[in-house]
Amino acid sequence: MELGDLVRMARQIRRDIVTITHVAGSGHPGGSLSSADFVTALYFHKLRHRPEDPHWEGRDRVIFSKGHVAPVLYAALARSGYFPVADLNGLRRLGSHLQGHPCTCTPGVEVGTGSLGQGLSVAVGMAMAAKLDGRPNLFYCVNGDGELQEGQIWEALMAAGHYRLDNLLTFIDYNNLQIDGEVEKVMGVAPLADKLRAFRWEVVGVDGHDMSALVAALDAFPRNDGKPTAIIGRTVKGKGVSFMENIAGWHGKAPNDEQYAQAMRELADPEV
């Protein structure tokens, strides 16, 4: 997909996020919007996958360790063709395959997540298994910055460095907000890049909303240098919806009718 198309797709995915959390009446728009550009670049530019054949053995795997951003994942999966876009309207409803947090009952979801800190370890296990079997699959994880406060994350980071898993990449959605406020005020994770390098990771810092930078960072992977890769994406929680941007309160709250209408106006494609 061309750069302009990726930008348009990211806007579509943001509209989906706002729409489905509005329809569901609950959900997590803030972190979904902050990671939307990376997720778009991953699914529509980088990932080797076959949405019509979700269990294709040659596929790369994506693990959303920050599982609460299920809306951005579901939008990306639906727009990729894993299931009908209309399914999105069932989010969080009885009988739907779209739970509030990812479940393997959804086509394209590799790992059920939601309890923060657990996903990266699973990704490490998968990447290790591929190394053991000599398979060329690549493994992508999405972590939150607040999630890094979980001790297990550092167990997994240590293991990935130790086992030289250069087939593993994680994107850290560094929006500096968690439920109770600023990450640095609640429990600081800085200096993040230094910490990750000390754990034997290759670290790339990008503007997490600059599509060309995200594409370039993804294209540089894998490096085959014996080191796992972390992309630290500087992001804005709620990005794209003015009244949600940089407000921790939009971590897990759905827009009402009025807010929804305004958000959709702001996220409309510009007139050509």
Added chain:
Amino acid sequence: MAKGLTWTIDDADHMTQAEIYGEVLTKLGYEYKNLVALTADLAGSTKIGRFQKDFPDRFFNVGIAEMNLFGMASGMAASGLLPVVSTFAAFAALRCAEHVRTDVCYQKRNVKIIATHSGTSFGQAGTTHHCTEDLAVMRAMAGMTVIAPADAYETARAVVAAMEWDGPVYIRIGRSFEPPLHKSMDSFDFEIGKAIKLREGTDITVIATGRTVPGAVEAAEMAANEGLSVKVLDLHTIKPIDVEAIMEAVMETRRIITVEDHNVYSGMGSAVADVIAASGKGCVLKKLGLQDEFSIVGYPDDLLHYYKMDADGIVEAIGQVMKMDFEADEDWEDEI
């Protein structure tokens, strides 16, 4: 040779459950090319390290990081490997309860957990290193199979059976040397979910699991000298439970004592109680084990005695239950 076995290890009379587990797992490594072994700095203690000698590339010591241990095992299982994870029961069932639930059971990952040092078998290490809650925790995990083998030979059979079993399995074994219950690895039938009838009897049934089974047999022999006929069931599988064997005991003896190196709340005895209650049949049930208390320190055998989980304690319980008079219930025959 017993069904499904192509080889046996018959020199286990002087091996702990963990030692034979290490040997058996290594043999299985040649049969299952996708078998990988994982531990968190307890390669030596759990004996899973034996596997490393023959298969260094398929052995992963993730360091002192149990949460990552189970996460990695889940990822490996999702990728078609057959992970066997070993650590102490306290870490597998308590520290990593959520990881076992979410990463393993919820996602139906084919991970086999061999938890050592269960119950009070790590006697002298003290309470933090005992685990008298794991049966309760693991029973509550949807889709989990829970096994507590009685001796080294049964451990060997359970580990072999677990490889062919579809889905996650939790096998709790001890640390200490338990007197062998069986004569050899193929001298008995072992099937997951099927209790082993060790002794027939008509007065009372003792249902034991794990390292309390040899004491139950001894108690039955002691009681026989007093003229009592004691049936003994080795309930090695706590889930799925052998309803048929339990109901046979209910109908034959109307008196049941359960013995487990575990809290009596929500362990094997509770599982047996569920079966009895659902049947609508009358039966006395006395549960031996830790009576909702934390274990104390001591030699493993001394702890079995202290908590009345050994032959002496079981004989005492038999006496108590036999004294109970429920012949007064004249309707019993009708209820049967």
